[in-house]
Amino acid sequence: MFAVTATHTDNDDPLAGLTLGEHPEPRPAEGWTTVDVRAAALNHHDLWSLRGVGLPQERLPMVLGCDAAGIDEDGRPVIIHSVVGDATVGEGDETLDPKRSLLSEVHDGTFAERVAVPRRCLVPKPDGLSFEEAACLPTAWLTAYRMVFEKAGVEPGAPVLVQGAGGGVASAVIQLASTIGLRVYATSRSEHKRQEAERLGAYQAVPAGERLPERVQAVFESVGAATWAHSVRSLQPGGRIVVCGATSGPAPSAELAHVFFRQLSVVGSTMGTRHQLGRLAEFLVRTGVRPRIDRVLPLTEAKEGFRAMEQGELMGKVVFTT
Numbered sequence: 001m002f003a004v005t006a007t008h009t010d011n012d013d014p015l016a017g018l019t020l021g022e023h024p025e026p027r028p029a030e031g032w033t034t035v036d037v038r039a040a041a042l043n044h045h046d047l048w049s050l051r052g053v054g055l056p057q058e059r060l061p062m063v064l065g066c067d068a069a070g071i072d073e074d075g076r077p078v079i080i081h082s083v084v085g086d087a088t089v090g091e092g093d094e095t096l097d098p099k100r101s102l103l104s105e106v107h108d109g110t111f112a113e114r115v116a117v118p119r120r121c122l123v124p125k126p127d128g129l130s131f132e133e134a135a136c137l138p139t140a141w142l143t144a145y146r147m148v149f150e151k152a153g154v155e156p157g158a159p160v161l162v163q164g165a166g167g168g169v170a171s172a173v174i175q176l177a178s179t180i181g182l183r184v185y186a187t188s189r190s191e192h193k194r195q196e197a198e199r200l201g202a203y204q205a206v207p208a209g210e211r212l213p214e215r216v217q218a219v220f221e222s223v224g225a226a227t228w229a230h231s232v233r234s235l236q237p238g239g240r241i242v243v244c245g246a247t248s249g250p251a252p253s254a255e256l257a258h259v260f261f262r263q264l265s266v267v268g269s270t271m272g273t274r275h276q277l278g279r280l281a282e283f284l285v286r287t288g289v290r291p292r293i294d295r296v297l298p299l300t301e302a303k304e305g306f307r308a309m310e311q312g313e314l315m316g317k318v319v320f321t322t
Helices: 044-050 131-135 137-151 168-179 191-200 228-233 256-261 274-287 299-310
Strands: 002-006 018-022 032-041 069-071 077-080 114-118 122-124 159-162 183-188 204-207 216-221 235-243 265-268 293-298 317-321
Touching: 002 299, 018 299, 032 131, 032 137, 044 299, 069 131, 077 131, 077 137, 122 274, 131 137, 131 293, 131 317, 137 168, 137 216, 137 274, 159 168, 168 183, 168 191, 168 216, 183 191, 191 204, 216 228, 228 235, 228 256, 293 299, 299 317
Parallel strands: 159 183, 159 216, 183 204, 216 235, 235 265, 293 317
Antiparallel strands: 002 018, 032 069, 032 114, 032 317, 069 077, 077 122
């Protein structure tokens, strides 16, 4: 079958290890099944894998890709929940299993014509979502859903800040948060991405690092070192930062004086549960909200999508079709 694999890793030139071509068919273990992939979405996770983050050389070659929607062995349209873990360890939440992984870290991922996954990872795809739309949900949109609905602790009408408008998680947060009535501020270095953020529902988009018109109750942070100080200083006393990633670096100054004096909270958030993925899909069907898709490419042209992500040219998701 055709697949997109990491054959070696290189922090300085990640695309050098991206290989497109034939790969052995998946062989599902007991409790696993095979899904015929119809659409799969690109994430920054895939670029980090090519840099060697979380993907050591001894596991190569590895089929990349966390997200997909397709047809299961019984002919049913499904969305793949990409967390491979034991839900019983985390009292029903597989993301709390310390031994969890995502597809493409230990087991081959979704950038292939077929993928093997645990049966428990299959979520029915609603008729109201296309395969391309559904493929965008399992990583970026599920992460955003949990951040907005479980972790932020804010009510409709509250001011919030989304750092790094243009990224997959940030774009999803803007759409979800604005749909439920939060007053969303967004930041970006790019004027084009600020305009796009406002089209997605942001109340106002400002240049990265610029002082906001008001302090916010919550910050949605996925950028890390480049925006951390701004996130801390943009909060109201008692506010919280919900952090799910650090694409610009994981080690900013902690700003501890601001944290303890103004009684701020920092809350970590990783992915979401299989049940939350199902609720997210239903939420989109009922509200009409849809993932912002930057481009749809055949899997055979995956390098174009990876290159666009590496160069920061995207506003929304890249989706590959088989």
